[in-house]
Amino acid sequence: MSGNSFGTIFKLSTFGESHGKAIGGVIEGCPSGLSIDEKFIQDELNRRRPGQSEITSPRNEKDQVELLSGISEGISTGTPIGFIIRNEDQQSKDYDHLNDAFRPGHADFTYLKKYGLRDHKGGGRSSARETISRIVGGAIAKLILKESGVSIKAFVKQVGEIKLDKGYQELDISKTEESIVRCPDPIIATEMEKLILKAKEDGDSVGGIIQCVIDNVPAGLGEPVFNKLHAQLGHAMLGINAVKGFEFGRGFESVSMKGSEFNDQFVKEGDRIITKTNHSGGIQGGISNGMPIFFNVAFKPVSTIMQDQTSVNYRGDEMVLKGKGRHDPCVLPRAVPIVESMAAMVIADLLLISRTNRI
Amino acid sequence: MSGNSFGTIFKLSTFGESHGKAIGGVIEGCPSGLSIDEKFIQDELNRRRPGQSEITSPRNEKDQVELLSGISEGISTGTPIGFIIRNEDQQSKDYDHLNDAFRPGHADFTYLKKYGLRDHKGGGRSSARETISRIVGGAIAKLILKESGVSIKAFVKQVGEIKLDKGYQELDISKTEESIVRCPDPIIATEMEKLILKAKEDGDSVGGIIQCVIDNVPAGLGEPVFNKLHAQLGHAMLGINAVKGFEFGRGFESVSMKGSEFNDQFVKEGDRIITKTNHSGGIQGGISNGMPIFFNVAFKPVSTIMQDQTSVNYRGDEMVLKGKGRHDPCVLPRAVPIVESMAAMVIADLLLISRTNRI
């Protein structure tokens, strides 16, 4: 519980700072007999990579993963999969001016309070570069889920005040990757891009919402009472950098609904029992009911901005921080695969655990 | 990870169905030397008890806890504290008509899908009666936190569309317990009560939002990257029955803020470094920064309503469900101590773990 492991049976343990030698981890509990498609893993990493478009950080990192164990002739052997990604484009001197400053919105102050010292280079462990390891774990989880037909797709639903105000059922999510902002609606996507470029121009940053839809989850996943499916998903999402909120199904909207409106009615469709509406978001009593699972993740605006900000240093002296470095004005586009990865690890773990539910 | 344990060092494991013999649990990791105030624990249970006011379920359950171990002469010994609460006012025949129905919004269908069979009486394990055990764990966690001066106070911020639209700083939270709806603003509280009574009259139910404020948390709690303080809190809250969303600090609002607006500026105040604003909600990089922690928890309207609803039974035959039984039209007032309890367990656990952070 030192916070760097995630999962019970399918479990990822990670390490690595933004400006250290490497990022990496260990994936335990990947079942044997799985085809490990290395190209797919790298493709997933590329979706998270900086420098992929004009609205992301211009840092140039190849983020090339090296898989070190647990695979023989392209097939998982059941033993742990170790992996590393070397850090390359480290411009540590970018951070020299930060040596003893507490950057507003960052974790400099809290890491120092926690550990009594801190690695000041580029945010150290609190850098979002850490999420690379989550992509690797998530990609392998997706390969497991593919065997069961489960699909996980996230997209950008809101940037600043630009909203994609449609239900997931009305969208063609397959178009998400066609826009650099990862919004499946091309018109809204263009507006979002403009807003992000405007923020960049202003040396400012913007937040937003990612929605994730999980299709074809078998009914029966989730471990109440404390590890309800949505509690696990919420835990997973809230652990991603810059996330400030999580809701599933009708979420915060449901608070002003009546029970008679909210309750999803069970009906028979062919052989299956489904619900007519899906306000529950595919989860009832903390267990999947076979309907699509959907949830929203709220991201605050990026803390690093290219404007002067007032702060204090370690000694408490007031100081002015200049905006410097190479950063994203909006993390949402690159956070889409991270949301999917965390969701995939949750579902894969619960799917494996569910095999132990009955005698 | 079968989902009935919560915590790492301070850990609660629970058992019990609504209509079985008893509810109870084991609290491990309570440090030795703590004064165990049994009256306080019972008072906390009474805050959750049904029948406490005209806006809650009229069920009459004493919910009397019996502490069975781990305490000698009123002091914790460091060994596990076992406890039970006998179930008393079981009217199982209330549920006979439900034998093979899937109640809309309930976990009947999902438990059946998960386990292949289910205890149909009163929701079984999925009943909110399970949360009694959380109150006992939470009360002991509060006693631990009291030693460190940490205080945890929750209140009802919204019922249906009636909102208490003020920041926690502007409220006198000490007044929360003066209203039966547990809203610290007497005027809004009255409106909320009316709305709840109206729903009751209509045989319907309403949802709402609980806000929780944690004061005096030392800086340095939280275990990134996966167990960030807010990820643990979110996990804890999302595990409570009927919860659909969680946000901390400015939460979902932050998505339409600019970085330059959102970033909390560090300033020196006396000996301490604090932030001028608290949009972060007391947590940065997943670690407490010493400012008040605050978060919102969204509850959907109660699933059980006193109206006829269409559903299907186990065989998929359409049927009509009559509204029967004794239920709350709104769970918010009784959920306030549950939110506090879960928060207390998270903070107590992280406080103990933080003792291991430095050499």
Next chain:
Amino acid sequence: MSGNSFGTIFKLSTFGESHGKAIGGVIEGCPSGLSIDEKFIQDELNRRRPGQSEITSPRNEKDQVELLSGISEGISTGTPIGFIIRNEDQQSKDYDHLNDAFRPGHADFTYLKKYGLRDHKGGGRSSARETISRIVGGAIAKLILKESGVSIKAFVKQVGEIKLDKGYQELDISKTEESIVRCPDPIIATEMEKLILKAKEDGDSVGGIIQCVIDNVPAGLGEPVFNKLHAQLGHAMLGINAVKGFEFGRGFESVSMKGSEFNDQFVKEGDRIITKTNHSGGIQGGISNGMPIFFNVAFKPVSTIMQDQTSVNYRGDEMVLKGKGRHDPCVLPRAVPIVESMAAMVIADLLLISRTNRI
């Protein structure tokens, strides 16, 4: 990890002191659909009960278990099974003279050092009365294993210097319960009884060895590298009061064997591949190979003796401790079901986990 939980999927959490109100626990992860034979559970408890014969403690405790949840109409529902056993025959005054003495061989001193205070009555949590909860967990684990045909049988192999010097293959283990000492060889059993009665007469105590044989375990159980099957078994056994050693297969004898002697040769027998000899004790590389698993557990002589002993009190003053109270001169006969119970929980847990090993 506060030490009162055991297992990963099938998990037992326990509480209770010898002279408190009750002993009990929570069993999580029992699969749904299992017939819970309450009489069998009570029979297992009776095998551990004091007062069962002239060679055990004359304390009279009924040790009647009450199952509180997780079972509906005799079938497990998949939700946790809570249980308690009330303490009855507490003669706490037996312990008044011990208030501030450190009894030799007991945990008085170490509990005080650990927790700064201790419950002095009857050993508190360190009393072997705690093992009652293990029997309940073990009995349910045995019911799970019965479904897979796995059988677990332990017996007393040595008391003091009286040894049953035969391999498990040469014994009729079904006769174990015919002797009060639980040794399957009637002649050796009689000698053991005499030795125990002699020790009792002398106000002294004796140790011994229990052997456990597990038949029909499917090949493939065990989770290397750290949770090898025998490492889990060893952990389980070494957690039982008074245990000083654990060995499996040829154990300590193997150190003076040559590799050419020790290696078990694989041969085909019908459809199965088996080993000609079983020096490995049914486990290779930490994983079961389908052969019988067998291991030995060494128990030291009981610490409580009816002789005067010199010790010191809390202040370090020398004092003489009189032998008083009602104790077993030898724990081995009553420890047989405890060894079986712990083994059953290990195998049941690994059996459930093994369902997640392959895609």
Next chain:
Amino acid sequence: MSGNSFGTIFKLSTFGESHGKAIGGVIEGCPSGLSIDEKFIQDELNRRRPGQSEITSPRNEKDQVELLSGISEGISTGTPIGFIIRNEDQQSKDYDHLNDAFRPGHADFTYLKKYGLRDHKGGGRSSARETISRIVGGAIAKLILKESGVSIKAFVKQVGEIKLDKGYQELDISKTEESIVRCPDPIIATEMEKLILKAKEDGDSVGGIIQCVIDNVPAGLGEPVFNKLHAQLGHAMLGINAVKGFEFGRGFESVSMKGSEFNDQFVKEGDRIITKTNHSGGIQGGISNGMPIFFNVAFKPVSTIMQDQTSVNYRGDEMVLKGKGRHDPCVLPRAVPIVESMAAMVIADLLLISRTNRI
């Protein structure tokens, strides 16, 4: 619980096969502020390295560790320490003849049964090469323990039938490293070497016993009832390749002692309360009592021998296995640092956990 993680607060997760790209792991929960002496870590690895003397395998592996994170300017930062050791001297063709053979005494058969497939090269994950990662974790644990003055020293006590028949108190353990066999008595050491060389000459192998002594452990470590200090140590030791038994204090000898002989008498010595004898091995009731902790670990003879052996292949056909490859005739000398490493991780973890025992 897929078996590749060890520890609760101080936790090691490992990966790697003998003939894959690399071995490595993640160390979580190392407290911040610790000086990380990289030379010490490498020295510990060198103690385990093959090719260090004429009685070990002639394989030539540098086993050079690369620390990848969690350290800034030589000081631990509190974040996880990732590390890898590249595999170098892989002669996979040595194993080509083994493709479909079940080597006697090895884990080929059981891995295949568990996972349905296996990596046949050099034992894959079941190779003792995996223990390299344990040395890295153990070295860092030793650095933590050094801060508390705890010292851990293991030595070879027996090889085949050659025994060092003295108590740890009578030995000058500081001389252990002076002999290639790691026995502190030079005369016995020479005999052991001869026996090992004789086994090598015969193409055979021998087993033995390692004793480990832990000095200066504070009283109060250990987490009963399931995680007693010796249960954790036993778990740790039994997880090491080739281990068949574990005993602490007087261990198996204690079974033929009387209680009146075995009980260690408490006496005051200066300010401290100690025990006159130490039959308990420094642990009472599962908790350290401040006396030296000592325990024995039994190793079977190495499975790989240079003689022809009869076995079967995957299809069950009888076949003859030729003795080939480069192996140790006796693992004891190289296992000494592994025993110490596992013990160090157990004690470091319990030391950190003990900080949470009292209010």
